[in-house]
Amino acid sequence: MVLDAYTYVFALGSMFALLEAYNNGANDVANAWATSVSSRSVTYRQAMILCTIFELTGALAVGARTASTIKNGIIPSSAFGTNAGVQLLAFACSSAGASIWVMWCTRNSAHVSSTYSLVSSIAGVGVAAVGASKVQWGWSGGSGLGAIFAGLAMAPFISACFAAIIFMLIKVTVHMRKNPLPWAVWTSPFFFLIAGTVCSLSIVYKGSPRLGLDKKPPWYIASVSLGTGFGLALLAALFFVPYVHCKVVKKDQDLKIWNVFQGPLLFKRPAPENADQLQAHVPNYAVVQEPVDDVSSDSSSAKPHNTDGSEEIKPVAASPGHDQEKGVIGLSPDYTYLQYQQLLRDARERHHAKLRKTKGPLGWAMRSLHENQLGAGSIHETHNLVAAVKRIPAMIVVAFLYGTHYDIHTAQVGIHNSPEGRRMERVYSHAAKYSNEVEHLYSYVQVITACTASFAHGANDVGNAVGVWAGMYAAWSTGNPSASKAEVPLWQLGVTAATICIGFITYGYNIMKVMGNKLTYHSPSRGSSMEMGAAITILIFSQYALPVSTSMCITGATVGVGLCNGTWKAVNWKRVGLLFFSWVMTVPIAGLIGGCLMGLAVNTPHW
Template sequence: MADHDLDPSHLETLDRDLARLSSLEQATAFVGRSTVGLSISFIFILAVAAATALILGDAQNTVIVVIAAAFGAYMALNIGANDVANNMGPAVGANAMSMGFAIVVAAIFESAGALIAGGDVVSTIAKGIISPETMATPAMFIAAMLAALLASALWVNLATWIGAPVSTTHAVVGGVMGAGIAAAGFAAVNWGQMSAIAASWVISPVLGGLIAAGFLWFIKSRIIYREDKIAAARTWVPVLVGIMGGTFTSYIVVKGLKKLVKLGLPEALLIGLVVGVLIWLVMIPVVRKQAQGLENRNKSLKVLFAIPLIVSAALLSFAHGANDVANAVGPLAAIVQASSSGDFTHAIAIPFWVMIIGAFGISFGLFLFGPKLIRMVGSQITKLNPMRAYCVALSAAITVIVASWLGLPVSSTHIAIGAVFGVGFFREWDTARRMKASVGVASDAPRLDASERSRRKLVRRSHVTTIVAAWIVTVPAAAGLSGLLFVIIRTLIGG
């Protein structure tokens, strides 16, 4: 072999060429996946429309219901792409689950929640935002629901594209409000209910963040900062897992099993307490065995939180499927009922075939487009490990229970993202506090200038700004788009 063949400059050139080739392959693969994802989504929407046409046959207003089913399928895809990231992101970011495993678990439990425990009776027009009597005819009502469904789906699609996890419930509420205003004026809106929803923009993330930060402080003070971390973990991890098990039991009873069994909050809390104590007792020997041979360092503690974190992500997905599938198919069910019977002033039960559209749509959206938001929630806002992700998951469940007790309307999306913010900002505060303490001990320790302190911040401010801005504009943006679509749709279908 000639000497010039081993010239370092030639090797560097080869490395650069290989790097370019690798980047090109990755970019091509990404474009291919995006194209395939869009194609599969389009095929799914067409399949839903065709299946709906077969189910309805020559029934009245078949064309309108087929269009509504396509809009519902589109909305379900967007819910899967955006909303499910809040449940799986922390576990993936903490490396407790791989992306593929998380998507499979989420798809199974989202579908199970939707089909087993979903389909509870929904109100006539999305949570009482618009008075039913303001709609003069069934045709006007159908146009309003079509506009609300399409507008909310388009807005969630846009939010996913820019990388902002938003509340699909708020998008639907905004869509219904906008269509109602376009149909019957501002007097048709229940402004008291809208004020409560607006208050939840602040209450949900703040409450979620405070609870998550509180649990992280407890874990740090009782386990991480102890001299013998493993001994402390043997004492407290069973307690923490018991709290998580009891809380999630109450959470599932309150939010995920409404269709199967009607229990009040006191009964749900009592059941959760019993289950939590049992889990605590079971986990004592389990954790003791897991802790054998572990080194006395923080990395060892991650092993003890991995399985509880996976279980919590699965349960969050089940409850989410049971509750939020109505965002995709609630308006569709209302259209089906109004088209078949002309009745739109009474409560609406969701047919099973409509639930299947929602369940499959959420799963497809998660498979095709979910990873982008899962990565953002799990690793790009702040760095998560199993202990921090545990705090996020537990905070989501506790906050929903507290909100139910107080009668406050809250968003599961805002709670989960607020919990991630809370963990990140607590870490910033705790790191600054410890650095200040170390500077006080060592007088010769270097002091950081403002730019260095900013660089070391543990929460990415750009994501905070993007997400909060998307939260604020979700309702008005969906409302404005829905109002415009209502005018167009009503012109096309009449009424």
């Protein structure tokens, strides 16, 4: 009977642990990749592939480092004595508390830290299970709550400093030159050097005990890390530099991606005869603010209307001087709250109308949902029951594929002439716009920095998510409380990392649409600096087994780069304030949810 109860609690706790990992991917990973997608360096689908590869690599190579802190640093194993059932129940309630809070926030596009949600939930559970005196509130050798929550202030600041330093190097070395393009080409291997060194250092230096690398002498660590970094930089100099030189300097529009393997021979490739009159064949990386009139025949009107559809409603003209800050000229209409919500619904319907015209499983599913909407009356009416049954297969398909077709860029620019849209126009007006040729070069660099950031997230946040699951597994499989130094099974790291990637792929768009360009102006050169600054900070904290929020790091890095424009007006401080508020509120709310669940479970009448 005891084993049956253990199995039941373990199964329930595992479900919540994986749900917490899923929400981690939909929230934290989406925030980390929002920079690259916002800068148009990668598409959402490309980000999915790269995220899966490097998230798994970081998790399997380094991910167990922070798991011990989550598992034993907040509530010591000794606090449970010999009662493995209470420890199993405590970890299950911790996962439930964190997953419930992060899931609600993700559903409402609220950006929170899954790391601090889990940590706060564990603290609340500890108070309910073993008492406040047994919870490690202080520094506790770098693994207690004092050390963890110190990162709440330190991590964003350190990330901002690293990102600002990197971007200022780019700005001074490249952007401020009279002819910045050659400087951008020849200095690009520097980023490959940093990325290779940082990633290899995180694996070698106390990173992968399974490979025995944590016992190596300092000279070995330095030589392997620097050798990897310089080797990657050398490959970039031999293959990447000639390719981008031919593409953006010589403006060779006939160049194909497979020509990169010609390496230095590309320098001898003749430039087009009319190269002086050509523009480099590169995308436009400017953030588009103007709305696009692309209304499908079966979509709703772009104009706002009453929610009951009775009559078209029009925005009210702003009063003289209203919201007329620098960069905004003339009067612009104001929409009421209900009108603004209707505009959002209209934009979503236009997007759905496009999807209904596509081929493939998602197009079929969207058409099926559109054709089988619930009709009049209650859900138990026959026609509604039939429609609900027909909608089930389509809803499953949409759940898996909708995120891969979401238009992140359109969602990020906001509603034109709304308060948010005008606010972002003011923010963008204070940011310098650099040439598309230079930004195109850094779009390649940003792919490397984004992969580094994803590797760093796998090294840190996977350990956070798997820590409680590993504790539950040890208590369930052995019948004894989890040992403080118990090794995290490799299969649990892999399953957790895969679940995080699924969360990013299927639901990450819900966070990405409110991040990125809504904090400050993004471009590939800025984005690569943000991601590298955040990645360095995350990996530093991981090496000392300190869980840190990836979201906080990338947000701090974004603010740091935004301030490099030379004015505080280049940052959307309202959005930053909302993010900080959500971080602060996460601590008590997640703690209360986890603590209340544990209190109810422990004190439930039993026989």
